[in-house]
Amino acid sequence: MANTTVRGAQAIHGQNPQFLVETVIRNRIYEAPFWKEHCFALTAESLIDKAIEVKAIGGVYGNNKPTEFMCLLLKLLQIQPEKEILLEYLQADEFKYLRALAAMYIRMTFGAAEVYEILEPLLKDYRKIRLRNMGGYSLTFMDDFVDSLLHEERVCDIILPRITKRDVLEDNGEIGPRKSRLLDAMEGKVEKDRSRSPSGSRSQSRSRSPSRGRGVSRSKSGPPSDAGSRYVSRSPSGSRGGSKSPYRSRSRSVSPDRINGGSERFRSRSRSISPDRMETTPG
Incomplete structure (x- = not known):
């Protein structure tokens, strides 16, 4: 029994x-x-x-x-x-x-x-x-x-x-797809790789580029006199810029008045002989 x-x-x-x-x-x-x-x-x-x-x-x-x-x-x-x-x-x-x-x-x-x-x-x-x-x-x-x-x-x-084989049961709808830990881990790894891929970095750089462009444009969009005054020609010029530049010309520019005045000074310093003295001088 x-x-x-x-x-x-x-x-x-x-x-x-x-x-x-x-x-x-x-x-x-x-x-x-x-x-x-x-x-x-x-x-x-x-x-x-x-x-x-x-x-x-x-x-x-x-x-x-x-x-x-x-x-x-x-x-x-x-x-x-x-x-x-x-x-x-x-x-x-x-x-x-x-x-x-x-x-x-x-x-x-x-x-x-x-x-x-x-x-x-x-x-x-x-x-x-x-x-x-x-x-x-x-x-x-x-x-x-x-x-x-x-x-x-x-x-x-x-x-x-x-x-019956599993794929046949899946085709007949008697059982759902298999849940694999390895497949889930691989899918998670692929998603991480996609997030770290160059396309993602490019999209980030593109999203950040407008702000950087704005910062550069702001720095360059200052008053034109400042930008132009930084690089002033050091050759003598008759007139100075309208704004004070940090880099002033080291060569002293002489005005026409000073030039005329200077010639007159040199002329005045030279000894001038009057006609009376020339006549009174003994022959």
């Missing part, structure tokens, strides 16, 4: 849920000591305690001996817990092997659209988990395990039921 499916269980993919496990492996599980000692009369609640004690995932090892993970998976197929209970298994972040067990069961029993919607968020889980197979133990990651459930045909020595 311990190997029979619970009463009222629904057929999965048109058959008994236990038949999803191959006959050879299923018979090995029935003969395993762990199945006989620890999996008898388990319920959806008591199975959590056993799943917490699991140390690795996998199918069979050694001489085709089933792992504890595979025994608990077959027990889930027997008792067929409700969907809400399975979602609670997945939300238990501290128990990674319980999450892996629930993910494996959901992949084997749920429809294609629900599988993608429920398991794809688990691709963000990067924790390490142990994998036990014929070659011994090895390390893998939770996201790799979930990705293999979504894309590979055989996981943990179990042939998985076929599901």
